[in-house]
Amino acid sequence: MISIIGAGPAGSYLAYLLAKKGKEVALIEEHEKIGSPVQCTGIVTSSIEKFVKLPNDVIANRCSKVIVISKNSRITANTDEVVMWRNKFDEFLANMAIDAGAKILTNHQFIGFNGKHSIKVKNRDNDETKEIIADYVVGADGPSSQVAKAAGLEPIKKFYIGMQAKVKLKTDIEAFETYFSNSDFPQFFGWVVPESEDTVRLGLGSSSNAKEHFYRFLEKRTDSKEILCWESGIFPLYDPNKTIQKDNVYLVGDAAAQVKATTGGGIIPSLKAAEILCGCIVNKKDYNKEFKKRKAGRELLLHLKIRNMLNKFSDNDYDYLLGLMKQERVKKTLKKYDRDQPMPLVLSLLLKEPRFLKFSKFLF
Ligand SMILES: Cc1cc2nc3c(=O)[nH]c(=O)nc-3n(C[C@H](O)[C@H](O)[C@H](O)COP(=O)(O)OP(=O)(O)OC[C@H]3O[C@@H](n4cnc5c(N)ncnc54)[C@H](O)[C@@H]3O)c2cc1C
Incomplete structure (x- = not known):
C-alpha cells in the first residue's frame, strides 16, 4: 500500500x-x-496539455498575449496560456x-x-x-x-509570500500582465490575470512587506478597492x-x-x-x-x-531587458519556447540576441 x-x-x-x-x-x-481553499492564480502554459487533457469546465480563460511592464518600458508578446479554475x-x-x-x-x-x-x-x-x-x-x-x-x-529554508485577491476590473481578457521592479515587488513580480470580462486575479510575490506592496499595487492598478476573495499563500524556493x-x-x-x-x-x-x-x-x-x-x-x-540573477537587477536593468525583448526575433523565440522549456528558451535567446549575456555578470 x-x-x-x-x-x-x-x-x-x-x-x-x-x-x-x-x-x-x-x-x-x-x-x-x-x-x-484556493491559494493560486491557476495560470499555466499550454504545456499542461502534454500531461492531461483539460475538460472545458476547468478552463476559466485562455490568454494569447502577455504584457510585460517595467518602470519605464512595456512590451506585448504572443503566448498561449490557460487560466484554470x-x-x-x-x-x-x-x-x-x-x-x-x-x-x-x-x-x-x-x-x-x-x-x-x-x-x-x-x-x-x-x-x-x-x-x-x-x-x-x-x-x-x-x-x-x-x-x-x-x-x-x-x-x-526559503519562501516568498504570494498575496493575491480576486478583484473587479475590466481588462483585455486575452492578455495577462506581469510587473517587474525590485522596489515595488522585491525579488519577485506582480501580476494581473483576467479570469472573466470583469474579474481579475491580482497579486504579487515578495520577499518582504508583501501586504504593503500589495495594497500599493492594488491602488495603482484599480479604482475598485473591493476584494472579492483572498487567494494568498507561499512559494517555496527550490533547493537542489x-x-x-x-x-x-x-x-x-x-x-x-x-x-x-x-x-x-x-x-x-x-x-x-x-x-x-x-x-x-x-x-x-x-x-x-x-x-x-x-x-x-x-x-x-x-x-x-535565473531567479538569483533577477534578484540583483535594478529597475534600469529591467528596462534594458525589456528593450532587448521588444525585437521581433526575440518575441518569436519567446512564443516558440514557453517557460516550461527553459533550456532551449535560454539558449535560443542567447543565439538571437547575444546582448542578453550582459546579465551574466549577475550570475556570480
Ligand atoms: C498566490 C499563489 C499563486 C500561484 N499561482 C500559480 C500559478 O498561476 N501557476 C502555477 O503553476 N503555480 C502557481 N502557484 C503555485 C502552486 O499553487 C503550487 O505550486 C501547487 O499548488 C503545488 O501543488 P501541490 O500538490 O504540491 O501542493 P498543494 O496544492 O498545496 O496541495 C497540498 C494538499 O495537501 C493537503 N494537506 C496539507 N497538509 C495535510 C495533512 N497533514 N493531511 C492531509 N492533507 C494535507 C492540502 O489540503 C492540499 O490539498 C501559486 C502559489 C501561490 C501561493
Whole structure:
C-alpha cells in the first residue's frame, strides 16, 4: 500500500500514475472538499496539455498575449496560456486517480507515523484517529509539509509570500500582465490575470512587506478597492540540495519545493516530479539522485539560477531587458519556447540576441 498525503496536483497525479501501474494507493486529504481553499492564480502554459487533457469546465480563460511592464518600458508578446479554475483542476485530477483505482479519504489529516510502515490520520469531524498500513508514504502536503516534519526531514529554508485577491476590473481578457521592479515587488513580480470580462486575479510575490506592496499595487492598478476573495499563500524556493526521500518516505510538489523559482509556478513542475517519483517507486530507484539528474530537476536548477540573477537587477536593468525583448526575433523565440522549456528558451535567446549575456555578470 502506498499512502499519499495531500490531494493537490502533485498528490492526485501521482496517485493516478501509481494506480494505473496497478499499485494499491490511498490518497489522504485533510479538507472535506478537494481543491478548496484556493491559494493560486491557476495560470499555466499550454504545456499542461502534454500531461492531461483539460475538460472545458476547468478552463476559466485562455490568454494569447502577455504584457510585460517595467518602470519605464512595456512590451506585448504572443503566448498561449490557460487560466484554470484551480479548485476544479484539483477535483479533476483526484477523479482521474479514483477512476484509475486509487482510494481517497477526505476530511482526514495526517498527524504522524506509527512505526515505519503505518501512519496515523485524524478524522476532522470527530477527532477520531486511525492507523493506515503503508509500505511507502508520500508527502504531497504542500510547503509546510507535516510528513517532512514527522519524518525528520529539514523544512524548506526559503519562501516568498504570494498575496493575491480576486478583484473587479475590466481588462483585455486575452492578455495577462506581469510587473517587474525590485522596489515595488522585491525579488519577485506582480501580476494581473483576467479570469472573466470583469474579474481579475491580482497579486504579487515578495520577499518582504508583501501586504504593503500589495495594497500599493492594488491602488495603482484599480479604482475598485473591493476584494472579492483572498487567494494568498507561499512559494517555496527550490533547493537542489533538499532531501526529498528518506527510506520509504518521499516528498513531491511544493512539499519538495519543486517550484519554478522565476515565477513561483508549481503546477507543471509538480506533474513532472510526480512522473519521476512514480518511476522511482515502481523501479525502486533513488529519488534524491534521480530527480536532480532528470530534465525536470535540471530545469528547476536553471530557474533558480535565473531567479538569483533577477534578484540583483535594478529597475534600469529591467528596462534594458525589456528593450532587448521588444525585437521581433526575440518575441518569436519567446512564443516558440514557453517557460516550461527553459533550456532551449535560454539558449535560443542567447543565439538571437547575444546582448542578453550582459546579465551574466549577475550570475556570480
Ligand atoms: C498566490 C499563489 C499563486 C500561484 N499561482 C500559480 C500559478 O498561476 N501557476 C502555477 O503553476 N503555480 C502557481 N502557484 C503555485 C502552486 O499553487 C503550487 O505550486 C501547487 O499548488 C503545488 O501543488 P501541490 O500538490 O504540491 O501542493 P498543494 O496544492 O498545496 O496541495 C497540498 C494538499 O495537501 C493537503 N494537506 C496539507 N497538509 C495535510 C495533512 N497533514 N493531511 C492531509 N492533507 C494535507 C492540502 O489540503 C492540499 O490539498 C501559486 C502559489 C501561490 C501561493
